Amino acid sequence: DGGITQSPKYLFRKEGQNVTLSCEQNLNHDAMYWYRQDPGQGLRLIYYSQIVNDFQKGDIAEGYSVSREKKESFPLTVTSAQKNPTAFYLCASSPTGSLAAEKLFFGSGTQLSVL
Amino acid sequence: RKEVEQDPGPFNVPEGATVAFNCTYSNSASQSFFWYRQDCRKEPKLLMSVYSSGNEDGRFTAQLNRASQYISLLIRDSKLSDSATYLCVVSYSGNTPLVFGKGTRLSVIA
Secondary structure, eight states: OOOEEEEOSEEEEOTTOOEEEEEEEOSOOSEEEEEEEOTTOOEEEEEEEEETTEEEEOTTOTTEEEOOSBTTBOOEEEOTTOSOOOEEEEEEEESSSOTTTSOOEEOOOEEEEEO | OOOEEEOOOOEEEETTOOEEEEEEESOTTOOOEEEEEEOTTSOOEEEEEOOTTOEEETTEEEEEETTTTEEEEEEOSOOGGGOEEEEEEEOOSTTSOOEEOOOEEEEEEO
């Protein structure tokens, strides 16, 4: 079955530690996205990528980094510079780079908590 | 500034009731509109795209009002399983990502 896989489902970070969230898709989609969701809040865009080896900052990119070395993979690193990382992180993809017109396909999310 | 505004609710309604949500958007040039449903601690799932002519899918009806810059979602004959958060999603231009509202929480009560 095609889809988006996020791992792990739950992740704990110690103070000052970098952690990486995995996102893999086998839908052959060009565009991929990372969103952050806080309790009672909507989705806020962290980074997005329309094509391999290229990515753009979203609305809240500070303290995060990404890479897009392969079409199917878009890992997100939460760095120690992100002072309030506890949140639910969602990865998504869409078929082409036409960002505004397309349905988004979401992974099941990663809950990150700070110890 | 990109804005998509929704009443956060919660809307508490009895089974069988009809309930409607509105969502306002700030950019008159927006072209694409969607309603997503999100269950607690789950991923959002597309409920409906919203077309200029409006569209209906079973108990769900979506409407677009470009003049007043809002979209609406009507749910008829509410079921317990409709309890969720409904996210309004709007495009702002051809090559920027979609913008999400904060969602409206619906709780259908037996």
